Amino acid sequence: MASGGVILSNSFSFYQKRIVMSSRMQEKNGGASIPHVLSVAGSDSGAGAGIQADLKACAARGVYCSTVITSVTAQNTVGVQAVHAVPEDFVAQQLKSVLSDMQVDVVKTGMLPSVGVVKVLLQSLTEFSVRALVVDPVMVSTSGDVLAGPSILSTFREELLPMANIVTPNIKEASALLGGIRLETVADMRNAAELLHALGPRNVLVKGGDLPDSLDAVDIFFNGERFYELRSSRIKTRNTHGTGCTLASCIAAELAKGSPMLTAVRVAKRYVETALEYSKDILIGNGIQGPFDHLLRLKSGSQSFHRKDAFNPSDLFLYAVTDSGMNKKWGRSMVDAVAAAIQGGATIVQLREKDAETRDFLETAKSCLAVCRSHGVPLLINDRVDIALASDADGVHVGQSDMPASVARTLLGPEKIIGVSCKTIEQAQQAWIGGADYIGCGGVYSTNTKANNPTIGLDGLKTVCSASKLPVVAIGGINASNAGTVMEMGLPNLKGVAVVSALFDRENVLAETKKLHALLMEASSSKIQ
Numbered sequence: 001m002a003s004g005g006v007i008l009s010n011s012f013s014f015y016q017k018r019i020v021m022s023s024r025m026q027e028k029n030g031g032a033s034i035p036h037v038l039s040v041a042g043s044d045s046g047a048g049a050g051i052q053a054d055l056k057a058c059a060a061r062g063v064y065c066s067t068v069i070t071s072v073t074a075q076n077t078v079g080v081q082a083v084h085a086v087p088e089d090f091v092a093q094q095l096k097s098v099l100s101d102m103q104v105d106v107v108k109t110g111m112l113p114s115v116g117v118v119k120v121l122l123q124s125l126t127e128f129s130v131r132a133l134v135v136d137p138v139m140v141s142t143s144g145d146v147l148a149g150p151s152i153l154s155t156f157r158e159e160l161l162p163m164a165n166i167v168t169p170n171i172k173e174a175s176a177l178l179g180g181i182r183l184e185t186v187a188d189m190r191n192a193a194e195l196l197h198a199l200g201p202r203n204v205l206v207k208g209g210d211l212p213d214s215l216d217a218v219d220i221f222f223n224g225e226r227f228y229e230l231r232s233s234r235i236k237t238r239n240t241h242g243t244g245c246t247l248a249s250c251i252a253a254e255l256a257k258g259s260p261m262l263t264a265v266r267v268a269k270r271y272v273e274t275a276l277e278y279s280k281d282i283l284i285g286n287g288i289q290g291p292f293d294h295l296l297r298l299k300s301g302s303q304s305f306h307r308k309d310a311f312n313p314s315d316l317f318l319y320a321v322t323d324s325g326m327n328k329k330w331g332r333s334m335v336d337a338v339a340a341a342i343q344g345g346a347t348i349v350q351l352r353e354k355d356a357e358t359r360d361f362l363e364t365a366k367s368c369l370a371v372c373r374s375h376g377v378p379l380l381i382n383d384r385v386d387i388a389l390a391s392d393a394d395g396v397h398v399g400q401s402d403m404p405a406s407v408a409r410t411l412l413g414p415e416k417i418i419g420v421s422c423k424t425i426e427q428a429q430q431a432w433i434g435g436a437d438y439i440g441c442g443g444v445y446s447t448n449t450k451a452n453n454p455t456i457g458l459d460g461l462k463t464v465c466s467a468s469k470l471p472v473v474a475i476g477g478i479n480a481s482n483a484g485t486v487m488e489m490g491l492p493n494l495k496g497v498a499v500v501s502a503l504f505d506r507e508n509v510l511a512e513t514k515k516l517h518a519l520l521m522e523a524s525s526s527k528i529q
């Protein structure tokens with residue numbers, strides 16, 4: 001065992017052993033190994049910190065996380081109400097169960113409530129080799145509750161820190177580990193990092209989040225040779241419960257993936273910053289310090305998260321597809337055009353901006369989204385999955401030469417809407433397999449809006465509709481004079497019509513949309529399914 005770290009993290013012998021082991025396992029089980037962090041920490045019933053935060057952080061970073069629970073806390077956003085320590089021999093049993101069976105890359109520690117638990121852990125680490133040990137020296141919760149008594153300090157200093165590849169104290173913890181020295185400035189933090197490093201860990205990260213009077217959050221990273229001042233903007237939010245656990249877990253996760261230490265720290269900091277920014281307004285619990293959202297999904301005000309159904313096929317009834325050329329020609333902005341279409345009865349909108357600069361497209365998408373959201377009308381983006389993601393639009397529409405639906409689904413997740421253009425039964429089948437929500441089928445009639453677009457006619461539409469497992473919207477040359485005919489055919493799965501020029505290559509978008517809407521209502525009153 002190398003001193004000052006569990007095992008040489010870049011040791012050739014480790015990698016050799018790992019490769020041999022994993023290829024043997026792969027031969028045996030036909031599987032691939034994935035980076036693995038073992039979290040040895042306490043449970044937080046409020047799930048903002050502790051084991052629960054570690055699991056979420058590792059999941060968010062794409063790393064497997066196993067757990068050894070050292071203590072069970074009754075805890076919420078107000079504070080820690082009770083602590084129940086897990087017996088030391090049972091902590092030992094959990095360690096053995098995990099380490100004897102699974103190839104753990106990195107061990108990350110959080111709440112270690114007794115000297116006995118630290119010793120049990122150290123014993124396990126001599127029996128089972130891992131690549132790195134990340135020590136988050138949890139002593140006081142963010143609410144101020146004491147989670148590890150002073151008796152443990154000397155064990156931390158003398159036995160645990162010398163084994164650590166990195167230790168990540170906040171200012172209070174760094175001060176406690178160093179016998180109560182005052183830490184009030186960045187210079188004090190540098191000094192503390194150096195003193196802590198002398199205790200044996202290979203790297204030290206002193207977190208300055210609690211440093212008074214600083215505009216940005218400064219952390220000091222010291223690797224024994226160089227100091228790094230890692231600065232990030234201070235995010236104003238009550239939702240900071242669990243940031244320490246998360247940061248340490250994220251460092252462990254990046255190390256498990258093979259990153260060098262400084263990279264792992266930088267990535268972890270950026271991840272925590274992003275998560276805090278993303279969840280700065282969410283409200284969970286009534287206490288002064290709330291949890292944040294590791295998976296960046298609960299963003300306050302995000303209508304898409306709260307949407308009950310990801311997609312309602314009847315939204316395809318009157319599908320307005322924009323065209324910037326047409327709107328420019330008639331001297332109106334995209335947002336005004338979309339607002340008028342919605343007012344006239346459009347039930348779904350697609351932004352089809354073929355020539356827009358990316359930045360302009362994104363801004364337009366955001367503005368149109370605000371209008372659509374305020375009316376409960378879904379907004380899809382034509383072709384550009386990146387714009388859909390960046391604007392948080394409700395989904396995308398892709399064609400046969402765009403990104404495949406299955407890839408778009410992977411990128412957008414299960415809740416977004418995906419539409420695919422199909423002219424044949426095979427394409428419709430493929431769209432269904434790829435995870436699309438609906439298909440656009442055309443050109444039903446010839447069109448000047450899309451160049452070189454083969455017309456499949458009403459017969460082609462009928463063929464695809466009859467075979468489709470997905471709802472269908474008809475497109476191509478549809479206007480007030482033929483929409484009734486299309487809908488009155490009563491084709492299976494046909495839910496509506498998608499229209500560009502009949503709405504937007506007109507002077508009065510509102511009036512044209514109203515007219516088409518009324519026609520569709522009439523035609524569908526007996527026919528639409």
Ligand SMILES: Cc1ncc(COP(=O)(O)OP(=O)(O)O)c(N)n1
Nearest residue numbers: 383397398399400421440441475498
């Ligand atoms: C509802 C709807 N159906 C079909 C299309 C056409 O998509 P695609 O084939 O990708 O062609 P472009 O629109 O990208 O030129 C559509 N946009 N919407």
Ligand SMILES: Cc1nc(C(=O)O)sc1CCOP(=O)(O)O
Nearest residue numbers: 442443447449476477499500501
């Ligand atoms: C964008 C588009 N896709 C089509 C397809 O057949 O897949 S036809 C088309 C253009 C539709 O415009 P208009 O309503 O002005 O005819």
Ligand SMILES: [Mg+2]
Nearest residue numbers: 383398399402
């Ligand atoms: Mg396309």
